[in-house]
Amino acid sequence: MFESWVQRVVFGLNADADIAVKRLACNMTQGEIVAGCLAPHPPHLVYAENPPQNEPVAEGGWEQLRWGYERLRDSLKDVDYDAIVLLSPHWQTYVGTHFLGLPNFKSLSVDPVFPNLFRYHYDLNIDVDLTRKIHDKAAEAGLAVKMMENPDFRVDYGTITTGHMFNPGWDKPLVVVSSNRSRDYYSVEVMQEMMIELGRVTREAILESGKKVVVLASNSLSHRHFTTESEIPEDMSKEHITSHAMHLWDMRMIDYIRSGQAQRILDEMPEFTEQAIAESDGGGLSWLLSTLDTPTYPGILHGYGTIIGTGNAIVEWPERNHKEASQ
């Protein structure tokens, strides 16, 4: 299976699949990606928001980013869609890509790194049909995939944070995709080839499903943390980017995002991931851009801010307004 995937990617034997995608994209009675978003998941945002589901209590904090999420939610409040497809870097699977495969997950999620900030009681529904479609298409394409059907499984805090910040009412079913660790095993390039392929089949499955979908990649940009936390975690006088180099990288990526140069983001992903220790190492951003067919229209920057020194951007690619771009 892996070998056949390698052959396809390495030797470029993807012609049939490409034709299939193009045919589907032309037929607009099919499903639709209404938007794709970069929607980072630092638990600090949920903590600062004080929702009833989260146990710790905050005095606020990280407002710039929380207002960014507000703008993102506003931007989509009159847009009709059926499901959210989300990839979180904190469900880290080394043995291929996994998908939450049961209709409901309900439990308590405690962040192992910031348990003082995030202990969230979640109750989320999965669109198992759409999940299975994406899973099956990925399997057909030769990617290693697995459905996660153990009811005791605890959903990772990345999924929950992004899920909450994007849609605090939790009234849309989710498709939850694990992140890819090939970067650790091989290289950013191999990770990216796999995730671009996964993005391609994700798009194909969504269009075939007849559903309207929002796609979310849940990751920070630059990802160097401070290794200490101030007495009051939400003390914003301590919050800034860890270094100038991290800032420059983040701004470079945001510049590409705002000027519709998704391909350049993919091209520079290896350097970005290495030098900015970017959380895109799990493949979320590469997968998102591929799912959006590598947009050439500008992404809308709803917000940028740092969290414990890491750089976070909230971005929307409003594909619904750029249908011509995706044909």
Add this chain to the structure above:
Amino acid sequence: MSEGGIVGSFIVPVHPHTVLVPEQNEGWQRLRNAFDEAAQRIKDSNADLLVIYSTTWPSIIGHQIQADPNPEWVMVDHDFHDLGSIPYSFNIDSEFAHAWDEANKKRGLKSRTVNYTGFPIDVGSVVALKLLNPENAIPAVIVSSNVYANRSETTVLAKSCLDVIKATGRKAVAVTAMSLSNRMFTTAIDPKDDKIHSLKDDEWNRKILEFLGEGRLEDVGQLSRTIHKQIRVQKVVAFKPMWWLAGMNENRNNLTGDVLAYEAIHGAGGAVVHLDPTPSGAGDKEYDEDDVEFFSGERNVLDAEGDAPSFDAQLSQPQQTATSSGPALWEPTTGESSVNSDAAPKPVGMYPHARRVGDLLYLSGVGPRQPGTNAIPGGPICDEQGAPLNYDIKAQTKAVVDNITRILEEAGGSIDDVLDVTSFLVDMDRDFAGYNEVWADTLGKVGPTRTTLAIRALPTPIAVEMKVIARAPKEN
């Protein structure tokens, strides 16, 4: 109360197969049998404390120590969820956890305890405690593996743990939950086909186990960085548990080692190893790294007043004080009429960047080193051992001119004020043409007089330096 100490150490694998499905593969079953044997030995040792250092519990904010006296939940592995669930209910020595946390702080570490219902105890700790302490008879503590911690920090973490063990007279067993080589197959495999991911991984694992079998724990600790590079997936966690375990055993090399099993788990190297503190025939240390008592490292990023240098800046930049590759750097002297610039590289002796005399500005010799990083554009002329390197004279010359520009601008002037230059080249034959070309594009256009000399060496591994006299800017 008798003196406390370590009565035994164990290295155990992290994946859930040995708990959930040992029967599916003969190797997994042998690992399970080894776990059972280890549990029996721990019981026989009359240990009254189990200390677990787990690589599958990463932390960012210092070191986290589990302090919930009775954590209970159901653990499901992120990858191997289809093998089943592991319900747990552990007996944690909360008092010890708090004492260790305090001892960490006394030795300069960032540390905190965690005590939250539903805290997700990591797979490595769950497997270790389930199998090594099946009846929960022995109270345990678990510590995280800090992703940014280096050797000195990890060594100090062990020392503070030993402080408490000794002070409280405990008979402790130290456990590291870890893989040896940790590369797994990236696709599903039939359990019966499991093997170590590659021959190279297997060879390294066997070498490590040979050392451990001879009780040479400190040697493995000191090879930790090499081992990580060779057989570990490049995550930030590193092969640091060996630093901790060596620290827990007072960095000894003459323990009595016993490899109880070594097998593959989905491609990764899993071993159960027992290290008895009884001295064996093997020699003690062959070489030493620093023996650190207190941690005073780079954990103060947020604590410092103003902007402390970030950890990555320290990683990627040479030290600003004496280094093995060059002379010590000095703060520029600040006597009357001296002109100094933060934008210029630090002096290599007790002198200012420039000095003003009447209408003239005399600059100390300016080389290409970059302010802040001390890096040499175009590369150094030799490595730390003095072996010659290929360098770019044009890049070096350009950097010299840029440094001169910075110093003059700091003084309120500009490059156009340069009147006279004496240039020093360490290799006239090789470099004159390139140097001359950059000159023509830069200072040549300003038009100062110039003298170029060949000299044997400069104090840092650079090829060009310039001595400048410039017009002093008008004082206002």
